[in-house]
Amino acid sequence: MPAKRRRRAGQSEMIATNPKPKQSRLTEILAHASGDKRFKILEAHMKKHQFKQDALIEVLHKAQELFGYLEDDLLLFIGYKLKLPASRVYGVATFYHFFTLKPKGQHTCVVCLGTACYVKGADKVLAAIEDQAKIKAGETTPDNQLSLLTARCIGACGIAPAVVYDGTVTPRQTAQSALEHLKGWIGHDH
Numbered sequence: 001m002p003a004k005r006r007r008r009a010g011q012s013e014m015i016a017t018n019p020k021p022k023q024s025r026l027t028e029i030l031a032h033a034s035g036d037k038r039f040k041i042l043e044a045h046m047k048k049h050q051f052k053q054d055a056l057i058e059v060l061h062k063a064q065e066l067f068g069y070l071e072d073d074l075l076l077f078i079g080y081k082l083k084l085p086a087s088r089v090y091g092v093a094t095f096y097h098f099f100t101l102k103p104k105g106q107h108t109c110v111v112c113l114g115t116a117c118y119v120k121g122a123d124k125v126l127a128a129i130e131d132q133a134k135i136k137a138g139e140t141t142p143d144n145q146l147s148l149l150t151a152r153c154i155g156a157c158g159i160a161p162a163v164v165y166d167g168t169v170t171p172r173q174t175a176q177s178a179l180e181h182l183k184g185w186i187g188h189d190h
């Protein structure tokens with residue numbers, strides 16, 4: 001796939017702003033990671049590649065599959081585990097067009113479209129959200145309240161179909177429960 005340079009407004013601010021001291025930020029990220037199964041799956045994937053720095057692109061792909069997009073904490077976690085400077089991880093994540101950085105919506109909703117979730121109706125959940133929010137997966141509502149994304153298996157197949165609302169993995173979603181969850185986030189400004 002040809003590499004295209006990403007042009008994103010605000011990218012430089014995102015890289016530059018990190019008000020917390022590095023160590024305490026990392027401690028927080030690692031504490032958060034210990035309670036989120038997706039980080040464990042990602043770490044197992046890095047281990048499979050023997051934590052080799054050459055595997056960075058591969059690892060970023062896996063991270064995006066698991067989380068739907070690459071947010072700051074995730075990139076810092078990967079850098080820490082692969083012993084790479086954050087600048088290198090951000091550099092690669094922002095260079096390739098197939099990586100999505102944290103979307104601009106105030107809230108994020110990631111619908112898992114992996115096989116287990118799909119066969120249990122994740123497509124209907126996604127369609128209902130797209131219909132209600134009047135956006136497609138990968139887009140943000142015009143009022144910047146909601147960014148809608150999809151992922152490929154977030155490691156929660158036992159509770160399929162799973163949807164992640166602002167970082168919280170939520171089990172057994174239906175079109176109805178998803179719309180209920182998104183009340184207040186959508187339907188204002190369009």
Ligand code: FES
Nearest residue numbers: 112114117156157
């Ligand atoms: S397929 Fe959705 S969590 Fe595995």
